[in-house]
Amino acid sequence: MKCAVCGRKAAVEVRRQGKAFCPEHYLEWFEGQVKRAIRRHRMLAPGERVLVAVSGGKDSIALWEVLHRFGYETAGLHIQLGIGDYSERALEVTRRFAEERGLPLYVVDLKEAYRLAIPELAELTRRRACSVCGLTKRYVMNRVAVEEGFDAVATGHNLDDEASVLLGNVLHWQTDALVRQGPVLPAKEKLAKRIKPLYLLTEREILAYTLLRRLPYQHEECPFAQGAKSLLYKDALNRLEAAMPGTKQTFLEQYLKKIEPVLAEGLAAEEVELTACERCGYPTTGKVCAFCRTWDRALSFAKKKGKLAGEVRFEPAPKPLFFAPSAS
Amino acid sequence: MKCAVCGRKAAVEVRRQGKAFCPEHYLEWFEGQVKRAIRRHRMLAPGERVLVAVSGGKDSIALWEVLHRFGYETAGLHIQLGIGDYSERALEVTRRFAEERGLPLYVVDLKEAYRLAIPELAELTRRRACSVCGLTKRYVMNRVAVEEGFDAVATGHNLDDEASVLLGNVLHWQTDALVRQGPVLPAKEKLAKRIKPLYLLTEREILAYTLLRRLPYQHEECPFAQGAKSLLYKDALNRLEAAMPGTKQTFLEQYLKKIEPVLAEGLAAEEVELTACERCGYPTTGKVCAFCRTWDRALSFAKKKGKLAGEVRFEPAPKPLFFAPSAS
Numbered sequence: 001m002k003c004a005v006c007g008r009k010a011a012v013e014v015r016r017q018g019k020a021f022c023p024e025h026y027l028e029w030f031e032g033q034v035k036r037a038i039r040r041h042r043m044l045a046p047g048e049r050v051l052v053a054v055s056g057g058k059d060s061i062a063l064w065e066v067l068h069r070f071g072y073e074t075a076g077l078h079i080q081l082g083i084g085d086y087s088e089r090a091l092e093v094t095r096r097f098a099e100e101r102g103l104p105l106y107v108v109d110l111k112e113a114y115r116l117a118i119p120e121l122a123e124l125t126r127r128r129a130c131s132v133c134g135l136t137k138r139y140v141m142n143r144v145a146v147e148e149g150f151d152a153v154a155t156g157h158n159l160d161d162e163a164s165v166l167l168g169n170v171l172h173w174q175t176d177a178l179v180r181q182g183p184v185l186p187a188k189e190k191l192a193k194r195i196k197p198l199y200l201l202t203e204r205e206i207l208a209y210t211l212l213r214r215l216p217y218q219h220e221e222c223p224f225a226q227g228a229k230s231l232l233y234k235d236a237l238n239r240l241e242a243a244m245p246g247t248k249q250t251f252l253e254q255y256l257k258k259i260e261p262v263l264a265e266g267l268a269a270e271e272v273e274l275t276a277c278e279r280c281g282y283p284t285t286g287k288v289c290a291f292c293r294t295w296d297r298a299l300s301f302a303k304k305k306g307k308l309a310g311e312v313r314f315e316p317a318p319k320p321l322f323f324a325p326s327a328s
Numbered sequence: 329m330k331c332a333v334c335g336r337k338a339a340v341e342v343r344r345q346g347k348a349f350c351p352e353h354y355l356e357w358f359e360g361q362v363k364r365a366i367r368r369h370r371m372l373a374p375g376e377r378v379l380v381a382v383s384g385g386k387d388s389i390a391l392w393e394v395l396h397r398f399g400y401e402t403a404g405l406h407i408q409l410g411i412g413d414y415s416e417r418a419l420e421v422t423r424r425f426a427e428e429r430g431l432p433l434y435v436v437d438l439k440e441a442y443r444l445a446i447p448e449l450a451e452l453t454r455r456r457a458c459s460v461c462g463l464t465k466r467y468v469m470n471r472v473a474v475e476e477g478f479d480a481v482a483t484g485h486n487l488d489d490e491a492s493v494l495l496g497n498v499l500h501w502q503t504d505a506l507v508r509q510g511p512v513l514p515a516k517e518k519l520a521k522r523i524k525p526l527y528l529l530t531e532r533e534i535l536a537y538t539l540l541r542r543l544p545y546q547h548e549e550c551p552f553a554q555g556a557k558s559l560l561y562k563d564a565l566n567r568l569e570a571a572m573p574g575t576k577q578t579f580l581e582q583y584l585k586k587i588e589p590v591l592a593e594g595l596a597a598e599e600v601e602l603t604a605c606e607r608c609g610y611p612t613t614g615k616v617c618a619f620c621r622t623w624d625r626a627l628s629f630a631k632k633k634g635k636l637a638g639e640v641r642f643e644p645a646p647k648p649l650f651f652a653p654s655a656s
Contacts (some may be wrong), residue, residue, distance in 0.1 A: 170498055171568065171575055174581035232571050236564040240499065243560050247499055254501040259591070266590035 048151035056090035059156030080109035084115020129224035145192035164233035278318035351469035374486030384418035410445020457552035469618035473520035492561035608644035
């Protein structure tokens, strides 16, 4: 195949668009797609400060690279989950990336901030690791963004992620989740704007970008991902995509364009009010937010079972460590 | 496993409901499900005459059996598609079933009524066989029902069919099709009511019913079904169902309950007016209906290519043959 732009030998095929590109024009195409998404959904205005949630995987590393290249003022936020060597290597690669580019990085170590790592939290609460991990990450991201004065939190969610979440929400018709499916969730009181600039790019396309840009990234999957429902949905969509290229993109884009507005309007009665959590002051739909409830209970449990020494008191503030860019 | 009703050895498991039944109570459960669907959606009032579309496959045979057992006044309609031996055997099994029960049967032979069988129609129009076959069957069913004074046309669509159609419509967000997804399509001028009493029962459950009732049915799949998109969707749903029993049912039921009303309301502006086809007088959204356009064009083509001898004139009336029940 030949590059759709210059006619030279192509290196990457984008099958869903029936195109292929040489390395140089692939990078141009990829960054153009991100730029278009940011512009079309008004994700960021010039001069806005962005906190990039960086796990160290290909998606978040590629996202940080692109936003940095576009000239946005970015800082990274890495949450140390405490999942053994996997998390050690994730932190390592994230720090390396930040240092190489001279970018600021916040690190929240869950074990230091809250005294438990994800595997212990899952065990104590008897919930799936992915569920308590997601809950914790969303809380920490938002709180660091608000307290450190960022205008937005950017996450590396890609087309495969977004289409598989949509499929799960559609299979069970989760109305509350369906109306929060967009690539931009606007800011509210003590709730930073959340944006997903890579939402129209596939895992494969992002991988090609990180390889061509020679970005460091963590190759391993999280050991808890195995057996997750999201993998079932991704597998189903991958099979459909193979038979009908473009399926994922149509599924997500047409939903956001044609259906989400109708559902948001028609289901408006179901929308819930946000109030301040009695414990931490951050937004919640109940009295005490899910983050405070989950962690408070887990710590009480850990104390009762004698798993933690000394005084055990839950304190919601994430206390990030800040790594300022080196002067280089 | 034991029968959920009597505790005897179970013969059929209904995994999505976490139950199993002995043969006797399975039949009772199955027919109860159909009765509930008919009642819940007010599909049929007492005394209404039902035309059952009978291909001869397990679904339509089971449907006719159940409606007959419930005491409805039924007649069968079999459409001879002219797909070689497959269609011959389909007619044979349908006639046998009707004769054994002393039930009236209408037969429309496409080749006799319109001079072309489905394979030729597909070839001449260069369309997929499933597409022109579906279009033709819907037209003939409705026209026979209206002209012979039936209150409703019942089809054997099952949960797998309905869920896979919904998945296809959702993946492409076909808004017009999405608001016509229900198990009852109400009657309009020259449009018979259409009902799907088996819409909440799976293929597997219907197969178990036909086997336990020892009903004759055609085992073969239509040779044109291979490679159809509906099979892709069914395969995807089967994999999800295996991992999460109940997925198909939730997907379809919750859609009909929570989402369809909202979409029907919100997308109302897109609804189209029906007018009488200039050619046949039956409802259409254009000037000439898709059935008349398709067949008229195919016959003109066939004539031009010298494929049909004698005078070739398209005449939309399906001219059914009527097999009255024998006096037995």
